[in-house]
Amino acid sequence: MRENVLHIENVTMQFGGVVAVDNLTVDVNKGEIVALIGPNGAGKTTAFNCITGVYEPTNGLVSFFGETIVSNHPRGKMKKLYAGQNREFCTKVVSQTPDKITKLGIARTFQNIRLFKNLTVFENVLIAKHMRMKQNFLTATFRLNFMEERRVREESLALLEEQGLLGVKDELASSLPYGVQRRLEIARALATDPKLLLLDEPAAGMNPQETQELADFIVQIKDKYALTVFLIEHHMDLVMRISDRIYVLDFGKLIAHGTAAEVQKDKRVIEAYLGVAEDA
Amino acid sequence: MDMKKLIKTAGPIALLFLLLFVLEKTLPTTSMLFVVLKKGAIYALVAVSMNLLNGFTGLFSLGQAGFMLIGAYTYGILTIPLEAREAVYQYFDGGIVSFTVPVLVAIAAAGLVTAVFAYLIGLPVLRLKSDYLAIATLGFAEIIRAVFQWDKLGPVTNGSNLLKRFPVFTSTLFPFAVAGVCIAVIVLLINSSYGRAFKAIRDDEIAAExxxxxxxxxKQMSFTISSFFAGIGGALLAMYQTTVQAAAFRATMTYEILLIVVIGGIGSVTGSCLASFLFIACSEWWLRFLDEVTYIGAFQVPLLSSGFRKVVFSVIVMIIVLFYSRGIMGTKEFSLDALFRFFKKRFGKTKKEDVAG
Structure with a gap:
């Protein structure tokens, strides 16, 4: 059995009275590509936000390489309002800001691209390297960190070259075509030295040809950087082609999980996507 | 390569100082030019420090006058000569500070004390965003102004009375040198890895995180560093004015600095510097004639009377904001190279047209 990278257990995210993610349990093992799919509004991005610390889940636990990174139980107002299950599952509260979680080795991209628009491609990648530098603001200001700075610049250039973005390194991020912006966002995530890459709809807005290329690209970077990939996607052909396992969410609940072939046959998945046939 | 770069940056600066030196030797010391240059240099420093916060980190803060006040008072309190203290602190038995420090040490102390205050204020305030942050910092600046005038603090701050008789500068070179060094440090910071991180926060907080x-x-770092330099700006302003009184550091002062930042271009250091000199020149010198009742022969020029200057000035500001909504420089930086390129393009074009004609 492969080493467990990401373990999500009983995660529930409730906003007021709305349960966006309900009792989600997911396991991602080392070297796998795992997909999370589901109709619009199923709670996929919310699940990502719970993992990366953008939201604090109402209940449940997330661990990364066996270390608990997020853990919560219904507290305060939620004690009364809580509508999910397994109320008593966690007793500890572990909460971290997104930057700490990124530092542990979880990088992500966003559904609607979030690049630093007024900065160049090169700067976008350099910023991702900032957190791993040993400098402080005085050594950085007075250029006493020049060795480190030079190393970081060289690494960033190498990364841009590998990703085929070297030619546009001095362009503003906002001036790039859509597909290249997506590539840059992935390159920027790779620059944080991740062990786990979370991709939130990487193929959104791409045509079949581009989607095809993206699928190859994801497999390629996974092997090259020894990554584990957890992705959200709507394009079924992409998901079916590259995923080792698939989790299907509907209205916040996990309705199916298995290999591509298994999931495709699952009756509940077909119902969630195509609707239920009504009896005439 | 590096040598060439060094000459390119150091050369113009050396020339500038030489020019200032020659001007001081030739022009009468009462010339308005020196008022503009001195005050302009000080405001340039404060505007750049505000730009670090507003333009590069995306934190809309309006506390600059308050921080300048702390810097000005720190400088004054630490440098009033011992023999003058009895007279200055006449209502407070000569005050309780019984030592003085050298001028440059006091200027550095002004920055440090301001930074400490800013750090403490930043802890609660920086949780807020955009307009709310502006309101909170503005509030703090007003509170600082009130606290410094409080009678109970009189032995330190001299209450609502003036601080005076501290060492001041007479040469224009002094504020230029201090402000120049400070602005250079800010530019170095902006171009470092931390500067990139600040810009990332400005562009997209969620992605930055x-x-x-x-x-x-x-955010705390940017706020504290910005305030450090505002404090130094305050100390220089105290030296320029030769007296310090808390009542002078009103919100209006912050608005003036904000205006300079906006006119110069939010996110442009050189823009802030240029705008600062233009602003001070307009408000102190070039538009002065509008305030004076003028006669041409027996005919009194209409409208020209006390206060009209401000009307014209407001109109100019409105025109700039309407037609140059991103400021003079936008987010670009002024450089001699760019200036040469600009003229080359212009003249190159005309030459070609000549040939064609």
Missing amino acids: AMGINLAKH
Whole structure:
């Protein structure tokens, strides 16, 4: 059995009275590509936000390489309002800001691209390297960190070259075509030295040809950087082609999980996507 | 390569100082030019420090006057000569500070004390965003102004009375040198890895955090450093004015600095510097004639009377904001190279047209 990278257990995210993610349990093992799919509004991005610390889940636990990174139980107002299950599952509260979680080795991209628009491609990648530098603001200001700075610049250039973005390194991020912006966002995530890459709809807005290329690209970077990939996607052909396992969410609940072939046959998945046939 | 770059940056600066030196030797010391240059240099420093916060980190803060006040008072309190203290602190038995420090040490102390205050204020305030942050910092600046005038603090701050008789500068070179060094340090910071992190926060906080940038730490850092330099600006202003009184550091002062930042271009250091000199020149010198009742022969020029200057000035500001909504420089930086390129393009074009004609 492969080493467990990401373990999500009983995660529930409730906003007021709305349960966006309900009792989600997911396991991602080392070297796998795992997909999370589901109709619009199923709670996929919310699940990502719970993992990366953008939201604090109402209940449940997330661990990364066996270390608990997020853990919560219904507290305060939620004690009364809580509508999910397994109320008593966690007793500890572990909460971290997104930057700490990124530092542990979880990088992500966003559904609607979030690049630093007024900065160049090169700067976008350099910023991702900032957190791993040993400098402080005085050594950085007075250029006493020049060795480190030079190393970081060289690494960033190498990364841009590998990703085929070297030619546009001095362009503003906002001036790039859509597909290249997506590539840059992935390159920027790779620059944080991740062990786990979370991709939130990487193929959104791409045509079949581009989607095809993206699928190859994801497999390629996974092997090259020894990554584990957890992705959200709507394009079924992409998901079916590259995923080792698939989790299907509907209205916040996990309705199916298995290999591509298994999931495709699952009756509940077909119902969630195509609707239920009504009896005439 | 590096040598050439060094000459390119150091050359114009050396020339500038030489020019200032020659001007001081030739022009009468009462010339308005020196008023503009001195005050302009000080405001340039404060505007650049505000730009670090507003333009590069995306934190809309309006506390600059308050921080300048702390800097000005720190400088004054630490440098009033011992023999003058009895007279200055006449209502407070000569005050309780019984030592003086050298001028440059006092200027550095002004920055440090301001930075400490800013750090403490930043802890609660920086949790707020955009307009709310502006209101909170503005509030703090007003509170600082009130606290410094409080009678109970009189032995330190001299209550609502003036601080005076501290060492001042007479040469224009002094504020230029201090402000120049400070602005250079700010530019170095902006171009460092931390500067990039600040700009990342400005562009997209959520993405910055996802890239591992600790928002609280970096915002706090930017706020504290910006205030450090505002404090130094305050100390220079105290030297320029020769007296310090808390009542002078009103919100209006912050608005003036904000205006300079906006006119110069939010996110442009050289823009702030240029705008600062233009602003001071307009408000102190070039538009002065509008305030004076003028006669041409027996005919009194209409409208020209006390206060009209401000009307014209407001109109100019409105025109700039309407037609140059991103400021004089936008987010670009002024450089001699760019200036040469600009003229080359212009003249190159005309030459070609000549040939064609």
